[in-house]
Amino acid sequence: MIKVGIIGVGTVGTSVANILKENADVISARAGRDIVVKSGVVKNLAKERGLDITLTDNVDDILNDNEIDIVVELMGGVDEAFEVVKCALESGKAVVTANKALLAYHRYELQDLAGNIPFEFEASVAGGIPIINALRDGLSANHIESIMGIMNGTCNYMMTKMTNEGVAYDAILKESQELGYAEADPTFDVGGFDAAHKLLILASIAYGIDAKPEDILIEGIDKVTQDDIAFAKEFGYAVKLLGIAKKDGNEVELRVHACLIKQEEMIAKIDGVMNGISVVGDKVGETLYYGPGAGGDATASAVVANIIDIARSGKSTPMLGFNRPMEGNTLTLKSADMIESKYYLRINVSDRAGVLAKLTKIFETHSISIETMLQRPSEDARANLLISTHLAVEKDIQAMMKELEALDFVHAKPVMIRIV
């Protein structure tokens, strides 16, 4: 059994504890052992959190606990977090962190301190998207030519709203603060600093570049107005805050700023609070990773994946990812007959009175309800009926198709396409 201590039980920390409990079946099957949270550190012990783990306000209770194998650092900030993580590593505990500021400043010192002790940080960049995993392991055969990403959901939400609804910058910033997407002091997000921290972490993995935030170009979205958005639209661009890393000979450029980007690019199509990162490798070409960049559960998904990695590394990961079957929760294959879907049908019929009535009657007897219907003329006094249905069951559709095919006023085998 692996025991975890969480330092900083806020939104993400609470999600980590909940996921390890709620998804214990699949997690222990994948990890090959049970993983439990033994204790957590909070600032305010009086606050009710609804968790059944031991809480303390003294970080040493976790750092000095020999039973704890993995320390999850979610306290945020740079200097204090560095001391805590250093102390954990010195006592041989594995560390998982979501702290991008800590890594933006201290990732190489931490790599040296960690040595052979596992130190993981998937959640530090783009929340639930496994981009560290993809870049470090999945694309390891490539020289990385460029990384271009929407790494801050708040900025992307604001740019999307300004574009789609014509809202002014100040109004949308206020709304974002009310929705909790932006902080009371929004500088860290809208000034590009949050994205810059993430970019620096990715640049180390792609290029081995040790740069600090003060070394690179960082600008925000605070100067963007509706005039700019109008221009962008007129010339086929979207406006996005992007973090960009680009290899140019033996140099790497790193920068965060608002960009106009052609609407056809995949990254331009990513709207709202979502994150997306495009990585171009010299061999693989462009790959793109999309998902939620923030939120308690999404971020905790990445933290827990790292915990599972560490738990697994004692033994080699089995090829298909499960170290043993899930207990009491065996999944079985659903019969294809019982799959539910909406359906689109194309039926070639004689174009004469009474046909539609007969046809719709058949739909009714098979419990299939029509959502939309278009009729188009085809050759020889025939018509194509193009029909979409409400939710129906595969076996009912198949039975109806057979019945339709046998009718004298149906002239070709009806065609069916499922609607997602």
Add this chain to the structure above:
Amino acid sequence: MIKVGIIGVGTVGTSVANILKENADVISARAGRDIVVKSGVVKNLAKERGLDITLTDNVDDILNDNEIDIVVELMGGVDEAFEVVKCALESGKAVVTANKALLAYHRYELQDLAGNIPFEFEASVAGGIPIINALRDGLSANHIESIMGIMNGTCNYMMTKMTNEGVAYDAILKESQELGYAEADPTFDVGGFDAAHKLLILASIAYGIDAKPEDILIEGIDKVTQDDIAFAKEFGYAVKLLGIAKKDGNEVELRVHACLIKQEEMIAKIDGVMNGISVVGDKVGETLYYGPGAGGDATASAVVANIIDIARSGKSTPMLGFNRPMEGNTLTLKSADMIESKYYLRINVSDRAGVLAKLTKIFETHSISIETMLQRPSEDARANLLISTHLAVEKDIQAMMKELEALDFVHAKPVMIRIV
């Protein structure tokens, strides 16, 4: 040093050998040791391949070679490949394969045979996209609710062409065959079987489900006509061949078929030969992985990533992915001043004669060339000039911005946004 033997030196095998050589700097830095191809098996020894590795037409030359650590199986097919891989595992060699058909039928037997010997297969699904990696490691904290993917580039190319250019199915199939996207017998692609093999592999990792192709619903795109495309467009859908896995209580449904999918969905926006897979986890929500699903170099990128994983696993992977610095190829940070970009500028000027001439003169002295210009009136006899430039250098733009700001006919600090 790790020695590799390639069984089946065709397009992908040649790319694997080339990547290991061309990218040896970054690969050995990431793996912590050198990796070389010792030999390869081909059917026809007479054919010139331009490779400096030993070639043989006898598979036993690799299987019985004690110096070879990793066997890369790229011969394709099911039964013979199974025997070869089994033999490699029995002699303790790690295996990397891109063979989806082999895995669609034998993945659980192979997992049992492999035991603690590394057996990797990233290239078997969606070519260069590290989807196995994401699903097995990155999303391991989640119950996977659904997987929905464009897993066959040929079909996606054909559907995209039919949609965008109104080409008939038969014409576009012929074109795809001429371009080499589709085989002379295209059934494996357009019939959905290729996508089904990939879906079955993903379903094992997500759900631990052991199903075979004959157990699941498989249909192709061969019935789709321009009538269907017209209907889809009319109601805001795209037409795609999707592989779908969906958890429904304790059942999992697996199916491959043509689908209508709302154009707003990210997966509907993936066009041409590209692949894309959307994965919904109960904790992370939706994530999506996009990239090239075929091609020698893209597929080999995944094969080589697996080889690196295996080479690394002797020692623990360092946090930032490099086991040692790259020799003779140290990357440095490019000065922010020297970054090249196109730029968009918004300049608020007095709306009077001569202003535009003075302004464009200043652009010229800073070697900045204008691509487009819009003028919009603003309040108080002023105008906003909205300008996009051709490629320019950051320091020139910054210097010009300073000069512009100091002019008496420029009324606010000019705003600049970079164009990607």
